[in-house]
Amino acid sequence: MAKNLSGDLQVASANRLVDGMVVWLDEAGQWTDRLEHAAVARDKRGAEFLLERARVEAFSVVDPFLVAVAEDEDGTIEPLSLREKIRASGLTFDAIAADAVRYA
């Protein structure tokens, strides 16, 4: 499926103050832990506005910043960089569970 890989599309992200979890700013100006709900800026001006809004709404988060994303034809967005993919999706290996005594 074709993707927009130009890097023009951006979302605003941050870590939640209370627990450090990854969040994104949605259209309503709320921080969400679901990337699919993130507001997408589609040009430079939109991105500047989005970042400014994120900073205004930063009371409950730490250090908002912009993340370049790609968008599928069906509207699914995905970060371009590996770092942001890992922030969005979590560890790329299985962490051991608290009660585990053996590795699979």
Place this chain on the structure above:
Amino acid sequence: MPDTHFYRYDGYDRTLVSERVDQFRDQVRRRLAGELTEEQFKPLRLHNGLYLQLHAYMLRIAIPYGTLSSRQLRKLADISRKYDRGYGHFTTRQNLQLNWIKLEDAPDALAALAEVDMHAMQTSGNCIRNVTADHYAGAAIDEIEDPRIWAEIVRQWSTLHPEFTFLPRKFKIAITGSPNDRVAVRVHDIGLRLWRNGQGEVGFEVIVGGGLGRTPMIGKTLREFLPKDELLAYLEATLRVYNRYGRRDNLYKARIKILVHEVGVEKMREEVEAEYAATRDGALKLPAATIEAIARQFAPPVLSPRPAVSGRVVAQRLDDPDFALWLKSNVAPHRVPGYAIVTASLKPAGAPPGDASAAQMDGVADIAEAYSQAELRVSHEQNLIFPHVAVEDLPQVYRSLAALGFAEANVGKITDIIACPGLDYCALANARSIPVAQRISNHFASIARQHDIGDLKIKISGCINACGHHHVGHIGILGVDKNGVELYQISLGGDVDFGRTAIGSILGPAVTADKVVEAVDAIVTTYLDARRDGERFVDTYRRIGAQPFKERVYAAV
């Protein structure tokens, strides 16, 4: 359960730690209430070991000189279960990192630590960090003196030292009391090596200006022989010179290694000795009674005489080849006949190096209580050590460790990999480390093959900060980001053995993540083809040079 054979907090220590917990609790409250900005709060949380990483806060807990009681390890397990996700990561500074702490829980986690005389101070920031020491301390057969006595003295001197709380950069000290260096003294800001001179006196060789990171350097001898009671005054003089002249204009040139490199060790020595001459007979000249009082707390356990040879061990060694290999790689001789030092490998095949679940931590604490005087050590190679195990108990310890998944007979072998958390956790990393370590570990999982390959240390860092010590790996692997793609730069020939410390040389162009295993396999095959009888990998490399390895690797990838 026996009492611990290492330093026990007194009222002063407990008050200091308890007051710090209360102080941090109030700082967190004010941050959550919006009374402190992140800019104001960040240095406060870092002073308490609380980082903000990719996905969450990370709490780095200090384990002074890598020594733990079973009670303390149980508490770490409890804290990981209650406030984190039930596991922790033992680090190359003998510390423990919990990767999913919530800010709102951090004060409670610190309060729980304080219950067992632990804290997270000075595990971050431009201060003197947790002092590391030989993980065989107090048990090693080659030990001249227990380095932890001096590590504790340094800990007390450096804790919240007002003059050294805002150094140009962080400052790392390691101490060994044995001629066989197990703490990498030559790649620390200051390395201290206890040795006996021709007159039979024991003192320190003071090594300065070593380090890894962006600019790896091997430390130089600042003082060949320093009388022990002069240690603090001499350290203070050295830190004072660094604090005065260390570069604060450039983050990447702020470590003491750059100062030593720029002015030369002779000039550095001149400055330190001048400072020292003015202060040497002051308050930091330690009275013998003070040293003795601390030394008494490290008095070795009374180990009842045991047979040096156990029929049970001999029988199992003959019956069980895995046990026989474990004895060879994971068991070291003890200073007391009939006892041994056992390393629990936190590197099961395919596992994240240095990680332990809460259940595993509890299990290790059980074993320590049953068989090792309730004492444990954390090694800078990210394993756990039982320092005092009776030889006749080795089969039971092996079985108990096997049940935990920590009996891999791979200590010092190719899968005993040091790896930093890398891009899966770390906000500074450029590439992943743990998945690379896992792939190499799975590829070389055969213990018999690992023993055939022999001693070979792989160290992996996810960025140039070199937390995975890649510069001093026999095979070093550095993850880099090139236009959004993870690439891995391979270096060969690094070493931390005393007298042979070397920074590895880059082999050639970096390889893609999916080619790292092939590259390592080609390196190992080249070694196996070229080695002479009994020759370690790094010795073969030194003898034949990089070219044969380079040809094989770049033909393979």
